[in-house]
Amino acid sequence: MKPLPNDIVLRPRFQIELTKAKEEALEAMEKAINNEYLVKRIDDHVFIKFPKKTIHFWSPQLHLEINDSGEEHCKVYGLFGPNPTLWTFFMFLHFGVATFFTILGIWAYSSASLGKPYGLQVGAMIFMVIIWFTLYAFGRAGRRKGKPQMRELFQFMREVFKLN
Numbered sequence: 001m002k003p004l005p006n007d008i009v010l011r012p013r014f015q016i017e018l019t020k021a022k023e024e025a026l027e028a029m030e031k032a033i034n035n036e037y038l039v040k041r042i043d044d045h046v047f048i049k050f051p052k053k054t055i056h057f058w059s060p061q062l063h064l065e066i067n068d069s070g071e072e073h074c075k076v077y078g079l080f081g082p083n084p085t086l087w088t089f090f091m092f093l094h095f096g097v098a099t100f101f102t103i104l105g106i107w108a109y110s111s112a113s114l115g116k117p118y119g120l121q122v123g124a125m126i127f128m129v130i131i132w133f134t135l136y137a138f139g140r141a142g143r144r145k146g147k148p149q150m151r152e153l154f155q156f157m158r159e160v161f162k163l164n
Helices: 020-031 084-113 119-158
Strands: 011-020 038-042 047-051 060-068 072-083
Touching: 011 119, 020 047, 020 060, 020 072, 047 119, 060 119, 072 084, 072 119, 084 119
Parallel strands: none
Antiparallel strands: 011 072, 038 047, 047 060, 060 072
């Protein structure tokens, strides 16, 4: 098993080889019900989240996919990620900023080609770049705030699979 790096990357991934059958691992996750985590299974996928009372805006979740890799072995593919709603919102903001940046660039080029003033458009493009950096800073701050909970989810998974 590869341990988590010290610096948690955006949506970090890992793989673990278990010495138990796939169904046994899936059942262990299903039976690991407690008040600290919400465990939901859909086919070969397991989602581990924090309950509503303990989540904050940047709370992560852990998605596990458990696949057969032999008769008494299985492979666990893990992916940490933010709340899907938050992730979609951030991607929407990035797409919107990129779209406005492109539109402003086309408008500035057209104005320059026609000999009209284009300072407003270039200024707005610079503002879009500042917004991009601000979104990046918010993302980094959120990742830092979610890192302790990410480690908790990873430790919970290790306890369920008896990897300690």
